[in-house]
Amino acid sequence: MECEQVRALIPWYVNGTLSGDEAAAVAEHIAVCANCREELASTHQLSLQVRTAIDETPPLPGRVWDRVRTEKGEVQLGSLDLGSFLLGLSLGLSVTRRGRARFTSSMRLLGRQVPIYSTIEKEENSGKS
Amino acid sequence: MAHERDLLARVARKDDASFQRLYEEFAKRVFRYALTLLRDQHLAEEVVQETMITVWDKASTYVGSSRVSTWIFGIARHKSYDILKKEKKGGRMDEIASVIDDPAPAIERQGHVRTAIDNLPPDQREIIFLTFYENLPYKAIADLLDIPEGTVKSRMYYAKKNLAEALS
Numbered sequence: 088m089e090c091e092q093v094r095a096l097i098p099w100y101v102n103g104t105l106s107g108d109e110a111a112a113v114a115e116h117i118a119v120c121a122n123c124r125e126e127l128a129s130t131h132q133l134s135l136q137v138r139t140a141i142d143e144t145p146p147l148p149g150r151v152w153d154r155v156r157t158e159k160g161e162v163q164l165g166s167l168d169l170g171s172f173l174l175g176l177s178l179g180l181s182v183t184r185r186g187r188a189r190f191t192s193s194m195r196l197l198g199r200q201v202p203i204y205s206t207i208e209k210e211e212n213s214g215k216s
Numbered sequence: 217m218a219h220e221r222d223l224l225a226r227v228a229r230k231d232d233a234s235f236q237r238l239y240e241e242f243a244k245r246v247f248r249y250a251l252t253l254l255r256d257q258h259l260a261e262e263v264v265q266e267t268m269i270t271v272w273d274k275a276s277t278y279v280g281s282s283r284v285s286t287w288i289f290g291i292a293r294h295k296s297y298d299i300l301k302k303e304k305k306g307g308r309m310d311e312i313a314s315v316i317d318d319p320a321p322a323i324e325r326q327g328h329v330r331t332a333i334d335n336l337p338p339d340q341r342e343i344i345f346l347t348f349y350e351n352l353p354y355k356a357i358a359d360l361l362d363i364p365e366g367t368v369k370s371r372m373y374y375a376k377k378n379l380a381e382a383l384s
Contacts, residue, residue, distance in 0.1 A: 094373075098347050098348070098372050099353060099354050101348075102347055104351060104354075105353070133348070133376065133379060133380075136383075137344055137345075139329070140329040140330040141333075141349045143330065144251055145257060147243055147264065151247075155264075155268045
């Protein structure tokens with residue numbers, strides 16, 4: 088494989104999605120080509136920078152889930168939010184399009200929402216067992 | 217991937233809990249993709265909303281020939297361009313022009329690299345996001361964008377060149 092072909096594949100060598108044959112050909116070339124090794128190192132560095140930058144995107148607001156749920160037919164009757172952004176508890180009561188009441192609760196840990204209870208999931212799980 | 221297909225199959229059977237899990241797995245990723253395309257937080261939220269409703273309504277049409285993520289990103293991509301067209305018809309020509317062409321950002325800047333990415337042309341931003349953030353193979357990107365694999369590679373070439381210049 089020539090340098091030009093290898094360089095065109097390096098971004099996907101870095102993200103680990105080349106086929107076995109392509110990855111082997113790139114690896115073989117890089118082992119003997121200092122310029123392409125340098126290109127690999129800089130592309131790897133760039134991929135890390137891109138990931139970090141995109142990870143810093145503002146969080147998706149919870150209101151979007153409320154809108155999705157409402158639009159697909161689930162109506163929220165009420166909710167209660169306790170604690171802070173870093174540590175808290177959310178409780179909610181809603182009615183699905185099928186007319187079933189749903190109680191949900193989730194914990195908020197370091198800003199991440201972790202579901203801990205849903206009456207519908209509980210019914211479904213007990214129905215399966 | 218098998219987990220995602222299983223989840224989507226249960227969503228096709230209108231399983232609310234599975235839909236919520238699918239939302240938790242994909243909504244943030246779709247939001248970041250839409251933000252990369254549109255650079256407008258409110259429009260990106262709209263894309264997430266419309267994409268996830270379409271997933272709920274159309275999950276049964278997923279045929280399994282592509283990754284679930286590629287299928288969902290395909291929907292998000294269409295929604296992003298639909299929203300742009302709708303906004304354009306609504307008379308927000310100047311704002312749309314800024315979203316598409318003007319390097320001036322519509323969202324708050326989050327550092328030098330983010331600025332450099334946002335200043336890339338939209339087709340290059342998209343390739344960078346799908347390759348380095350979503351880790352998609354170039355073949356999947358070509359399918360998603362409906363362009364030849366060679367075009368994916370050439371867009372990446374120019375994107376990397378532009379980023380290197382901006383970050384040097």
